[in-house]
Amino acid sequence: MPQSPTSLVLSSRQFEEVFLEYRPVFVRRAYRYVRDNEIAEDIVSDSFMTFWEGRGMLPEDVNVPAYIFTIVRNRCLNYLRDKAVHLQAAHTIHSSQRRLVEADIASLTACNPDRLFQEEIFSILQRALDKMPEKTRTVFLKSRFSGMSYNDISEELGILPSGVHLEIHRGLNILRSELKDYLPALLLIIGGLHNQ
Amino acid sequence: MEDITLLKFIRNEATPQELDAVLDWLDASPENRKYLNSLDDTDFALDLWTRRLKDTQRAPAARRLDWRRIVRWTTSAAAVILLGLGSGFFLYKHQMAQIAGQRLETTAPKGQRMQVKLGDGTSVWLNAGSSIAYPPIFAGKERRVRLSGEAIFEVVHDENCPFVVETFACDARVLGTRFDIVADEDAGTFSAALLEGKLQLVNRMSDETVMMTPNEIVRLRHGKLYRQQLSDHDDYLWPEGIISLKGLSFGELMTKLERAFNVRIVIKRDQLPDANFGWGKIAVSSGVEHALEVLQCAADFRYEIDKDSGVITIL
Numbered sequence: 001m002p003q004s005p006t007s008l009v010l011s012s013r014q015f016e017e018v019f020l021e022y023r024p025v026f027v028r029r030a031y032r033y034v035r036d037n038e039i040a041e042d043i044v045s046d047s048f049m050t051f052w053e054g055r056g057m058l059p060e061d062v063n064v065p066a067y068i069f070t071i072v073r074n075r076c077l078n079y080l081r082d083k084a085v086h087l088q089a090a091h092t093i094h095s096s097q098r099r100l101v102e103a104d105i106a107s108l109t110a111c112n113p114d115r116l117f118q119e120e121i122f123s124i125l126q127r128a129l130d131k132m133p134e135k136t137r138t139v140f141l142k143s144r145f146s147g148m149s150y151n152d153i154s155e156e157l158g159i160l161p162s163g164v165h166l167e168i169h170r171g172l173n174i175l176r177s178e179l180k181d182y183l184p185a186l187l188l189i190i191g192g193l194h195n196q
Numbered sequence: 197m198e199d200i201t202l203l204k205f206i207r208n209e210a211t212p213q214e215l216d217a218v219l220d221w222l223d224a225s226p227e228n229r230k231y232l233n234s235l236d237d238t239d240f241a242l243d244l245w246t247r248r249l250k251d252t253q254r255a256p257a258a259r260r261l262d263w264r265r266i267v268r269w270t271t272s273a274a275a276v277i278l279l280g281l282g283s284g285f286f287l288y289k290h291q292m293a294q295i296a297g298q299r300l301e302t303t304a305p306k307g308q309r310m311q312v313k314l315g316d317g318t319s320v321w322l323n324a325g326s327s328i329a330y331p332p333i334f335a336g337k338e339r340r341v342r343l344s345g346e347a348i349f350e351v352v353h354d355e356n357c358p359f360v361v362e363t364f365a366c367d368a369r370v371l372g373t374r375f376d377i378v379a380d381e382d383a384g385t386f387s388a389a390l391l392e393g394k395l396q397l398v399n400r401m402s403d404e405t406v407m408m409t410p411n412e413i414v415r416l417r418h419g420k421l422y423r424q425q426l427s428d429h430d431d432y433l434w435p436e437g438i439i440s441l442k443g444l445s446f447g448e449l450m451t452k453l454e455r456a457f458n459v460r461i462v463i464k465r466d467q468l469p470d471a472n473f474g475w476g477k478i479a480v481s482s483g484v485e486h487a488l489e490v491l492q493c494a495a496d497f498r499y500e501i502d503k504d505s506g507v508i509t510i511l
Contacts, residue, residue, distance in 0.1 A: 025243050032236070035208045096212070099219045110233045116240055125245050126315055144242065150200070169199045175238045 010055070010064060019048055022065050026072050033076045033108045035100075043079065047071040066117035073111060080105045121179070128178035132171055139164055140171030197221045197228070202235055303327035304345075307458025309435055314341070317352040318359065321435040324455040346378045348435055351393075365416050369396040376432045386416035389426055397421060430477065439487070441476035446495060450510070457484040463510045471495040484508070 010018070023044060030040035051068045058067065080101055087098045115121075129137060135157075142153050143164075150168075154161045197218065204210040205218045221228050304310035304322035312320045315334050322328060326345020334357070342362040351359045353372025361368040363379030365386040373393020379386050388397055388408065395408040404421055406414055411426045430440035439456055441449065446468040450461045457480065473494060478487045488499050488508070498511045 028243060029240055031208065032206055032239075096216050096219060099223075100215065103219060103222050106229065107233060107236055111236065111240070116237065116244065121241050122245050125241060130315075144246075165198065165200050172199050172235065172238060175242070176234045179238055179241060180234065 014064075015052060015055075018064055018068070022068065023048070026069060029069070030072055030076050033104045034079055035104070039079060043075045044072055047075060063114070063117055066113045069113045069117065073108060073113060077105065077108055080108065124178050125175065128175045131178070132174050135159075136167045136170045136174070139167035143168055197231075199235070202232060203239075205232075206236060206239060300331070301327060301329045305458070306455060309437065311435070314339075316354065316357075316359075319350045321348040323347065323434055324458065343377055343379055344381060346376065346380075346434075348374070348376045348391075348432060350374045364400075366400055366421070367398045369398065370394065387413060389413040389432065391426075391429060391432060430475075433477070437480040439478045439480065441471075441473035441478065441491075444471070444473065446471040446497075449491065453484060453487055456480050457487070459484055459506060459508055461508045461510060465497070465511060469495040469497045 026044045026047070027037075027040050030043050031037060034040050034043065047068055050071055051064075084098065084101045084105065087101060129141075132140065139153055139157065139159075142148050142156075143150065148156070150161060150164045153159075154164045157164075159167075201210065201214055201218060204214060210218060222232060302310065302312050302322065304324055304326055306325045308324055310322045312322060312328060312330075314320065314330055316339055318339070320328055320341075323346040326343070326347055328341055328343050328347060330341040337357065339354070339357055339359045340362060341360070344363065349359075349361065349370075351370050351372050351374070355371055359370045359372075361370075361377055363377065363386060364381040365379060366388070368375070368377060368388055371394060373395055374391040375393070375395055376389045376391065377387070388395065390408045390410055390412050392410055397406045397408065397414055398404070399416070399419075399421055401419055406421050406423065408414060408423075413424050413426050414421050415424070416422075430442055433440060434456075439452055444452065447463075449471060450463065453459065454461050471491065471494060476490070476494070478490055485501070491497075500509045500511065501507075502509070
């Protein structure tokens with residue numbers, strides 16, 4: 001039974017909130033794969049538009065940000081695949097550029113929005129951050145949120161640059177191992193792609 | 197491969213040499229690809245988690261945009277990019293720099309109550325129009341938040357890390373407990389009601405300290421703290437959307453209704469009606485007109501609601 005076009009998934013006010021809240025995050029994510037700011041911005045803006053125009057057709061319990069991000073992801077994939085074709089056709093000698101596009105396609109294919117947008121993830125992250133030793137957490141958060149360079153952190157906290165690297169590695173490891181059980185499907189997909 | 201290099205790769209900051217090294221490394225083993233993917237997921241999850249941080253600077257009023265404006269904005273994104281504002285990564289860095297040492301701030305909209313879960317599992321019920329500032333994660337010897345307005349706290353017990361509620365007037369220091377605080381700087385009122393556990397109050401002006409026991413309320417009057425027994429918990433039912441009428445003057449009741457229902461009430465009478473309710477509760481869900489009708493049973497007044505502006509006039 002198709003949804004009637006009047007069944008609104010969310011009001012314009014709610015859409016605006018989702019837009020303001022997620023747009024910057026999505027642009028950064030799109031940038032990570034397409035590696036071009038303008039294209040990332042365009043893809044994200046278009047994805048929000050596509051969602052808004054088609055919202056009447058969506059089931060009411062749709063996870064809105066996850067849905068919008070799925071559009072972003074698919075558009076990024078299309079872009080990268082086009083680019084790969086062009087690079088191939090142009091017989092580019094820049095083989096590393098082609099390899100990069102292929103690596104990014106593989107990474108993006110592995111990204112599963114439905115899993116990443118579940119609320120549980122946030123409590124897992126919270127728990128992981130709580131688990132970190134004080135020093136690890138301080139270094140990790142500073143590098144992530146204060147925009148400080150590794151050298152700045154090393155100077156401010158009076159630890160060696162190698163120590164900063166170590167703490168960041170430690171922090172990431174704790175986070176990754178906490179998230180690992182939660183995001184297992186990704187790993188399988190990637191294994192498969194690699195063998196192509 | 198070092199995480200630092202992989203992060204540079206993810207953020208498109210790697211040098212051509214590093215790029216080639218990462219690509220070789222990725223091709224070397226499927227395990228390496230998995231590693232990069234989990235790093236990507238971690239990075240994305242962290243970013244999603246902290247997205248709220250970026251809203252802290254934005255006043256609620258500034259966020260009231262018309263969606264048509266947004267759509268216009270999205271379609272003109274290309275122009276924005278030409279202006280050089282579009283750099284996603286620049287924005288990222290810039291926003292991250294802004295966050296340095298900052299706190300999340302949540303305000304319950306007028307006419308709505310809101311529950312906030314803090315990093316340590318503590319839950320906070322914010323009454324309409326009240327706001328709380330808190331760090332995304334508690335790190336350090338204290339869990340410190342700042343409140344303006346009214347909130348009920350259910351603090352998760354942690355003996356080694358006291359929970360401190362900072363207000364304009366007093367700091368409340370707890371280990372684990374349930375309590376309600378009213379700290380309205382504009383009206384100059386402060387009170388703390390302890391429902392469970394233990395609570396220490398420190399007057400910011402005089403350093404006067406009061407140790408509270410359950411079922412006590414402490415009010416600030418003329419810069420001093422006064423202690424009283426709580427006879428019941430009716431005043432603390434607001435998280436469930438229930439307003440207690442008991443003991444409030446007509447003026448106080450109108451202020452409560454304005455906040456709870458997000459309406460403007462204008463009183464156009466020289467003398468306020470008497471309204472000393474010995475008891476009585478109103479459910480917010482029944483609507484403001486119902487609330488006024490209930491009040492009319494005990495207080496002598498008439499009211500008019502302007503259909504266009506929604507302003508309620510008490511006559």
